[in-house]
Amino acid sequence: MNKENKMKVAILGTGNLGSSILKGLMNSKLRDNIFISATKRKWVEKPFSNANNLQCITDNTLAVTDADVIIFAVQPEQFYSLAKEVKNKIKGKIIISTITGLTLSGMEEVLGKEQKLVRSMPNTAIAVSQSMTCLSYNGNEESIKTAESIFNTLGKTLIIEDELMQAATVLGASGIAFWMRLIRATTQGGIQLGFDAKEAKFIAVQTCLGAASVLQKQPEAHPENEIDKVTTPKGCTIKGLNQMEHKGMSSALIHGLVSSYEMISQIKEKIDS
Ligand SMILES: NC(=O)c1ccc[n+]([C@@H]2O[C@H](COP(=O)([O-])OP(=O)(O)OC[C@H]3O[C@@H](n4cnc5c(N)ncnc54)[C@H](OP(=O)(O)O)[C@@H]3O)[C@@H](O)[C@H]2O)c1
Numbered sequence: 001m002n003k004e005n006k007m008k009v010a011i012l013g014t015g016n017l018g019s020s021i022l023k024g025l026m027n028s029k030l031r032d033n034i035f036i037s038a039t040k041r042k043w044v045e046k047p048f049s050n051a052n053n054l055q056c057i058t059d060n061t062l063a064v065t066d067a068d069v070i071i072f073a074v075q076p077e078q079f080y081s082l083a084k085e086v087k088n089k090i091k092g093k094i095i096i097s098t099i100t101g102l103t104l105s106g107m108e109e110v111l112g113k114e115q116k117l118v119r120s121m122p123n124t125a126i127a128v129s130q131s132m133t134c135l136s137y138n139g140n141e142e143s144i145k146t147a148e149s150i151f152n153t154l155g156k157t158l159i160i161e162d163e164l165m166q167a168a169t170v171l172g173a174s175g176i177a178f179w180m181r182l183i184r185a186t187t188q189g190g191i192q193l194g195f196d197a198k199e200a201k202f203i204a205v206q207t208c209l210g211a212a213s214v215l216q217k218q219p220e221a222h223p224e225n226e227i228d229k230v231t232t233p234k235g236c237t238i239k240g241l242n243q244m245e246h247k248g249m250s251s252a253l254i255h256g257l258v259s260s261y262e263m264i265s266q267i268k269e270k271i272d273s
Contacts, residue, residue: 006033006034006035006053007030007033007034007035007068007069007146008034008035008036008037008066008067008068008069009025009034009035009036009037009067009068009069009070009071009150010036010037010038010039010063010064010067010069010070010071011036011037011038011039011071011073012039012060012063012064012070012071012072012073012074012082012086013039013040013072013073013074013075013078013082014038014039014040014056014073015040015073015074015075016124017073017098017122017124017126018038018040018071018073018074018098019038019047019127020122020124020126020127021071021073021098021122021126021154022036022038022047022048022054023047023127024126024127024128024129024131024153024154025150025153025154026048026051026054027129028129028153028154029153030149030150030153031053032053034053035053035054035055036053036054036055037054037055037057037062037063037064037067038054038055038056038057038063039056039057039058039059039060039063040056040058041058042058043056043057043058060082060085060086061085061086061089064086064089064090064093065089067090067093068093068094068146069093069094069095069096069146069150070086070090070093070094070095070096071096071097071098072095072096072097072098072099073098073099074099075099076099076100076101076102076267076270077270079097079099079102079110080110083110083111087110087111090111090115091112091115092115092116093116094116094118094140094142094143094146094147095107095111095115095116095117095118095143096118096119096120096147096150097117097118097119097120098120098121098122100121100169100173100264100267101166101169101264101267101268102119103119103162103165103268104117104119104136104137104138104162105162107119107138108138113138115138116137116138116140116142116143117137117138117140117143118135118136118137118138118143118144118146118147119135119136119137119162119165120133120134120135120147120151121133121134121135121165121168121169121172121173122151122154122155122172122173123172123173123175123176124176125155125176126151126154126155129153129154129155130155131151131154131155131156132155132156132158132172132175133151133154133155133156133157133158133172134157134158134159134160134164134165134168134172135147135148135151135157135158135159135160136159136160136161136162136164136165137159144159166261166264166265166268167261169260169264170257170260170261170264171257174260178253178256178257179208182208183201183204183205183208186200186204186207186208187200187201187204188200190203190204211226214226227241
């Protein structure tokens with residue numbers, strides 16, 4: 001395959017998220033139209049070893065040199081030295097950050113206002129092309145269109161104001177953990193009621209998917225109306241649901257979201273200082 005005709009994407013940092021993006025891209029319909037350079041400080045094993053549109057390397061500078069799009073997927077504290085390392089090689093290219101707490105103006109300060117910058121907040125469901133990815137950008141239309149085209153193949157996207165990115169981090173990125181815990185908890189309940197763990201998880205996952213699909217496929221549908229449809233007066237569902245609310249279910253979720261939000265504020269303060 002000729003790498004010259006493809007969009008060249010460099011993923012800098014392939015930990016949890018970077019490797020999920022890599023896996024998602026390698027399995028997406030973009031696969032035949034991109035060439036990926038993925039970097040890690042040390043590669044132990046080359047993933048997708050038969051793929052001829054992927055190079056796994058440890059040299060960040062080499063990775064970005066002929067890339068069109070650069071995705072930074074390192075921890076906040078790792079960003080500055082990495083940015084310094086590659087800064088001179090990424091001028092004029094489309095730069096996408098996934099870094100929590102790093103604002104567009106923070107990126108501009110380090111990389112330059114004139115750069116085509118996109119801030120993204122995906123989640124790890126990107127590995128199975130089901131990410132919710134919020135995007136903000138510093139004005140360049142080519143950069144946001146390219147970012148959308150990448151992330152739309154890996155799930156759904158929403159362009160938002162940069163100020164909302166912290167809330168998007170909690171709702172969309174941390175949200176994966178919150179939903180996993182809810183699925184785990186309902187699975188545990190199912191086991192107590194007599195299913196084995198595999199069956200209970202199967203039922204919990206498909207029911208969760210069903211609830212989400214009802215809302216996604218019928219945009220006019222509202223969760224409360226859908227709840228009304230399954231709660232018969234004096235019935236078992238309303239009894240269970242009200243019991244959950246007496247124990248603070250909605251309140252616990254909202255408190256959790258706000259706590260995560262506040263924690264990001266602390267991370268941001270650290271980055272800014
Ligand atoms: N995980 C999520 O669901 C999620 C969602 C949205 C946003 N984010 C954000 O995305 C970023 C990455 O998150 P993560 O969970 O993937 O973190 P992670 O698992 O810690 O991965 C970071 C990776 O970057 C590598 N790295 C560090 N410095 C590097 C350098 N100079 N050159 C090349 N690679 C380097 C690390 O390698 P070593 O292991 O050798 O240090 C590691 O593999 C974070 O800023 C996070 O806030 C994460």
